Amino acid sequence: MALSTPTSVVLELMTMGQQSAAHLGELLMAASPPMVAERGQALTAEILRCCDRVIAAISGGATSRKRKATMEHGVLMPSKRRSRSGAEVRREVRSGTTADGFVWRKYGQKDINGSTHPRFYYRCAYSANGCGATRRVQQSQEDPAAFVIAYYGDHTCGAGVGDACHRVAPPLPPAAIDPNAGGVADFFDQYQNVESPQPLLAAEQSCWRRQGEAPCSETSRGRWSSSSSTSSSEAELGTSPVMEFLEGGLGLGWECAVNYLCFTDLPQTGVI
DNA sequence: TGCATTTGACCTGA
DNA sequence: TCAGGTCAAATGCA
Numbered sequence: 001m002a003l004s005t006p007t008s009v010v011l012e013l014m015t016m017g018q019q020s021a022a023h024l025g026e027l028l029m030a031a032s033p034p035m036v037a038e039r040g041q042a043l044t045a046e047i048l049r050c051c052d053r054v055i056a057a058i059s060g061g062a063t064s065r066k067r068k069a070t071m072e073h074g075v076l077m078p079s080k081r082r083s084r085s086g087a088e089v090r091r092e093v094r095s096g097t098t099a100d101g102f103v104w105r106k107y108g109q110k111d112i113n114g115s116t117h118p119r120f121y122y123r124c125a126y127s128a129n130g131c132g133a134t135r136r137v138q139q140s141q142e143d144p145a146a147f148v149i150a151y152y153g154d155h156t157c158g159a160g161v162g163d164a165c166h167r168v169a170p171p172l173p174p175a176a177i178d179p180n181a182g183g184v185a186d187f188f189d190q191y192q193n194v195e196s197p198q199p200l201l202a203a204e205q206s207c208w209r210r211q212g213e214a215p216c217s218e219t220s221r222g223r224w225s226s227s228s229s230t231s232s233s234e235a236e237l238g239t240s241p242v243m244e245f246l247e248g249g250l251g252l253g254w255e256c257a258v259n260y261l262c263f264t265d266l267p268q269t270g271v272i
Numbered sequence: 273t274g275c276a277t278t279t280g281a282c283c284t285g286a
Numbered sequence: 287t288c289a290g291g292t293c294a295a296a297t298g299c300a
Contacts, residue, residue, distance in 0.1 A: 106277065108292060121291070125276095136291090 021047040093149045094140065102155065104135060115141060124155060131156050 021044050028040030093100075104122035112119045117139035124131040132153040140146040 109279075110290065110292095113289065119290085 091151050093151070094146050095149060096146055100149070102133070112138070117141070117144070 025041055025044035028044070029037050032040060103125040105125045105127070106120060106122050108121035110119050110121070115138065119136060119138040122135045122137065124133040127133075133155045134152045136150045136152070138148050140148050
């Protein structure tokens with residue numbers, strides 16, 4: 001074996017993962033009912049996309065998004081560009097909603113060159129407590145229904161469930177989960193297409209699970225952000241509408257587990 | 273009245 | 287000089 005470097009090991013394993021995912025897709029197609037096979041295919045495609053991106057990122061040598069460095073007296077100096085709140089990007093998410101279970105306060109908005117949508121800047125609502133978490137939200141160019149959210153810094157105010165900056169969100173208004181209103185398929189497909197459901201923060205997973213335990217109530221308080229967060233209150237409470245839809249409309253089941261809800265639990269829940 | 277949001281100005285790095 | 291990120295006064299709302 002020529003797996004001498006960590007990079008080559010990862011590349012090899014990701015390639016094996018791709019092959020296994022493809023094989024799994026074939027098995028699902030052959031042995032499952034149409035509905036299950038369809039979901040399985042979508043899931044397989046998602047896994048393959050993730051593998052592709054990891055491989056591309058690694059083999060590409062991280063050529064994109066690489067911060068320029070300057071040479072001074074023959075010594076490589078770090079960029080002098082001001083860092084965002086002193087924190088590196090911790091993760092970038094594409095999502096159908098800007099709500100993520102945390103309470104954010106908007107502190108800025110900027111029109112970005114080459115983009116038809118403005119960019120929004122948020123910091124944790126508990127930044128006064130010393131929490132340095134911030135995020136940057138921008139509506140996707142290709143898919144206006146999706147938001148590209150970049151997270152910076154950690155929730156030092158306590159990111160765990162029940163902590164100050166992490167609130168359990170209220171359910172969606174009934175209209176949003178009414179199968180007869182907007183069409184379940186459309187609603188579901190919109191979020192099916194979310195690119196790479198990100199590995200969720202532990203706190204987010206916990207929040208969602210806690211939501212599942214609580215009965216939905218139309219009288220729950222909270223503000224709702226529409227498809228565009230530009231005009232709504234930005235002190236947001238909420239989780240992905242997918243979660244709400246699945247719990248409120250269909251209940252917790254295989255479908256939600258496989259398709260989105262328990263993305264990080266796939267090894268367990270994906271097996272039928 | 274207090275708090276959150278808006279938005280133009282300012283700051284900084286490229 | 288430009289663009290992105292942040293600040294802070296003005297404004298709105300409960």
